[in-house]
Amino acid sequence: MRARCPHCGTPVEGVADVFCCAGCEVAFDIIHGAGLERYYDERTEFAPRPEPVAGGWAAVPVDNLPGGLCEARLRVDGLRCASCVWVVERVLEATPGVTHAQVSYATGRAILRWQPARIDLPRLAQRIAALGYAPRALGVESRPDRGLLLRLGVAAFAAMNLMLLHASIYTGWIDTMEPRFLALFQWTALILATPVALWCASPFFAGALSGLRAGVLHMDVPIALGVAIMYVHGIIATLLGHETFLDSLGMLVALLLAGRMLEARGRRRAAEAAVSLAASVPHAARRMTPNGIETVPAAEIAVGDTLEVAAGEELAADGVVVDGRGQLRRALLTGEAEPVTIGSGQRVEAGTILVDGSVRVRVAAVGSDTLLSRMAAQLEAAADRGAQPTAADRIAPVFTALTLLVAALAFTGWTVAADLSRAIPVTVAVLVVACPCALALAHPLAAAAGLGAAARRGLLFRSSDALLEMTAVDTVILDKTGTLTAGAMRVTAADDDVLRVAAALERNSIHPIARAIVSECTARGIALPFADDVHETPGVGIAGVVDGQPWSLHSGGAGVVHLRDRDAAIAGEIRLSDGLRDDAPATVHALHARGIDVVLLTGDHEVAARRMAAAADIDVVLAARDPEQKAEHIREARSGGRRVLYAGDGLNDGPALAAATVSVAMAGGAASSVLVADGVISSAAIGPILAGFRAADASRRVIRANVRRSVVYNIGAVTAAVAGLVNPLVAAVLMPISSGLVIRGAFQVERLVRRAEEP
């Protein structure tokens, strides 16, 4: 058996299991110290390697609960199995001062409560990080809405009992029921139907009212009309001892509430996921003071302060370099993957990352005045499009007008042909069977199923409109850095021997290049050797003794690292660059096969863009475009009749995301692009775009079939009602059949998507 690190499972050299780094040893000690050794026996995945936590947690707001406790919600990344959740919870609970710790495996959210006198959030975050999991600050999020569930529960209870009572009444007509029992059943039915009509159905009345006030006839109007007619008719008919439609009323309200709840749940999941994906590590900075250097939360930095920034750190404010040199990566702001060299006197911006070197920066702008914040604000303003009416909402006015017209005609016709006592039941029957239960369910159910199918495959949509919009898309425009490519440095070329020595030197370093080297070494299955006497000189390199020989690593220019031996001669080199996502070529092929044009649109220079496009088999390349030119290109394409899906990840993609027909952001990109785009890809892949197309096609197909079914039902049922053929029994049979067909349709979405995935 190979030797592995007991905590993270990284292969190490030698015969005994030894820790690969100091972080894993600390994590192991914490878990043993808390008496949780069981974790190592029960886990199904190795733990991630611990990374140091950022220092900005002091500025993250916490809720003060009654009783002097504090509460905070965070997201914890790196939870790989249920045992991870268990160990995080138990370690936190064993921490003095913590009163409650709950971590969700499904969503990665943690709720913590503690006594502020004994512990604070920065130390709790530190503790989570020490175990190898990455805590992140969560934005504001909604709590689950229980109102719909309560209404649905009551409506379902009433509907089933109403059905039972009415079944007795209907069979009672055939036999003969004693009048006093008929009265008992009818009055019981009315009592059961009252909370359904007055409380459970209130969302539909509220929706209809607000629609009417705004001058829009949307789907709630005919529903509210139908419910009101059924209930009022039910009261009068019960008083007179006639048959009622109250069983249909219960069924209708319960079905519609179920549809609405499924829809709301899909939307909430997407919104939660977006907030979660936009969760960020709180920023901290090291500020220079007369007494030395202190670490402060980004929120406390002021204009005029001098900050020290080391390799691998993100800048917390805009400013000017006063001392030092380094390589700065501006991908988030400009979309350019290659770092640029910066020195004294040059401007640097918040959100950029110093990949190499060490600088001192005089702060020129903080908080909402930084370029990053201003770009984020513009992006949010540009992307606010408001709610769009669904297909069902669009036909609702015509539908309502037609129903009322037919009802009026039927009333007049029957009054003239027969008399009022015949005309009133017919008119009520017309209004009841015209109530668009199936039609109102047709869209939300199929759309929710489509959202779910896409979400399971890694593409989360905020609204079903955006998903359905995808069926019309004929052009997919991709950004390069972070979208078509992974957006992080990866080793592209290195000999195993060189990599092995380099990884030994870098195993305790947090530098992004160091992480790339160590993870490539692990990926190749090379056991990590040990290095002695390691010392790192920021901005220069790292040196140490491996296998009894002194080695050192130095930067050899952009994207190259040199390994030097004892005589400082170059013994080998490691090349790193931002590589194509693994599934990019296959996705581009599949999109081409669907007849969709794929375009690479990037701010990066021509040569790099062409090379990446060739690797992914994209033939149209537009390089060196600034953010406004990108958006302009998309607007031109759209005015030429094209429907454009744009996928990007940076803040610089904001105008382009707002200009596209459908916009998709990448998880791990700029937080605000995740929050404003129509959809978010939640995994580190580009393939979910394809899944989105398939889910959209399936939803669209099912919606069409559903609308067709419900229109056929409504026309048929209304015709029968006008002819005087519909009594409550007929209505009670017809309505569930039509709604049932629509519900069955929604279940076909997932099956259609699976069929499309087969080769």
Add this chain to the structure above:
Amino acid sequence: MNAIAFLLPLALLLGGLFAVLFVIAAARGQFDDLDDPPERILHD
């Protein structure tokens, strides 16, 4: 048939009891998170 006059209210009362229990459970947040408790039980 007279039994109905007694059984119907009784049946509704029993059914209503469960409806009320459901409402109480939902209002207390028992249905807010349906994904995690099944995982959690494995570790307690």
